[in-house]
Amino acid sequence: EDQVTQSPEALRLQEGESSSLNCSYTVSGLRGLFWYRQDPGKGPEFLFTLYSAGEEKEKERLKATLTKKESFLHITAPKPEDSATYLCAVQVNWDYKLSFGAGTTVTVRA
Amino acid sequence: GAVVSQHPSWVICKSGTSVKIECRSLDFQATTMFWYRQFPKQSLMLMATSNEGSKATYEQGVEKDKFLINHASLTLSTLTVTSAHPEDSSFYICSAPIDKSLDSEYGYTFGSGTRLTVV
Numbered sequence: 450e451d452q453v454t455q456s457p458e459a460l461r462l463q464e465g466e467s468s469s470l471n472c473s474y475t476v477s478g479l480r481g482l483f484w485y486r487q488d489p490g491k492g493p494e495f496l497f498t499l500y501s502a503g504e505e506k507e508k509e510r511l512k513a514t515l516t517k518k519e520s521f522l523h524i525t526a527p528k529p530e531d532s533a534t535y536l537c538a539v540q541v542n543w544d545y546k547l548s549f550g551a552g553t554t555v556t557v558r559a
Numbered sequence: 560g561a562v563v564s565q566h567p568s569w570v571i572c573k574s575g576t577s578v579k580i581e582c583r584s585l586d587f588q589a590t591t592m593f594w595y596r597q598f599p600k601q602s603l604m605l606m607a608t609s610n611e612g613s614k615a616t617y618e619q620g621v622e623k624d625k626f627l628i629n630h631a632s633l634t635l636s637t638l639t640v641t642s643a644h645p646e647d648s649s650f651y652i653c654s655a656p657i658d659k660s661l662d663s664e665y666g667y668t669f670g671s672g673t674r675l676t677v678v
Contacts, residue, residue: 483666492565492652492669493603536602540666545591545656547667549602 451476455537455550462557465526470553472537473519482520483547484513485536493536496522527557561587561657565670572643572677580638580673582653589655592636593667594628597650609636643677650674 452475462468474482481500485493497506499515506513510531512523522535534554538547562585572578582592590611595603607623609615609630617623625647627639636655640647653670 481666485669490650490672490674492654492672495666495668498666538603546593546605546608547603547654549604551602554600 451539451541451548453537453539453548453550455535455553457553458551459554460556462524462527462555464528464557464559467523467525467527469524470522470535470555471519472522472550474537474539475518476539476541476548478542479539480542480544481540482515483538483540484511484520484522485538487534487536487552489534496535524555527555529557529559531555532557561585561655561668563589563653563655563668563670565653565673567673568671569674570676572675574644574677575642577639577641578643578675580640580651580653580675582636582638582655582670584634584655587655587657588633589636590633591656592630593654594626594636594638595652595654597652597672599650603652640675643675645677648675648677 454473456471484496487493497513502517504515510525514521534552536552537550564583566581592609594606596606597603606621607615607617609628611630611633615628630636650672652672654667
């Protein structure tokens with residue numbers, strides 16, 4: 450069975466304090482790994498798609514990396530507006546469905 | 560970018576009544592729509608997949624007679640929660656792939672969600 454595990458569940462950071470979120474996965478053939486940001490009471494907002502081990506993508510203060518077993522979302526010098534729940538999802542080969550992790554809730558204090 | 564508009568944002572209904580949630584693709588054709596349910600502090604759980612012009616495919620454990628899905632056009636998919644009960648209270652979110660191949664860089668776009676409270 451495909452599994453996606455995110456850690457930690459919650460992360461409290463001081464503004465400017467860089468950190469990383471982890472998404473480990475066990476799937477039978479990864480087609481793509483997605484990172485989303487979700488604000489309270491809103492739908493997920495797309496951040497990144499990673500397709501193969503070694504791939505990296507960046508957007509402002511966020512950088513996503515991928516290995517054969519896990520993905521990291523690095524937040525560099527976060528600001529309070531980066532506070533959100535970050536969701537990781539995987540898509541397996543030959544299937545269009547996404548399997549989501551439980552998310553990491555990030556709180557950045559000014 | 561591709562946008563899915565979801566309505567209503569929130570709804571309160573009495574136990575035993577039915578509620579309809581709509582998702583419209585505004586600037587693209589959504590041949591497929593995914594419907595998710597999310598409980599507080601939990602992840603998104605796929606409930607069903609709808610394809611335009613055909614019957615929806617439900618995930619194991621999801622009652623298809625309670626959660627009626629209709630995908631009558633390429634821009635509109637609806638989820639009707641029938642005979643709602645308090646345990647159906649949740650956050651419902653729709654999602655559509657950006658293009659028909661399901662293989663685009665951006666993958667999937669999500670609606671803004673509907674908070675359903677059954678009293």
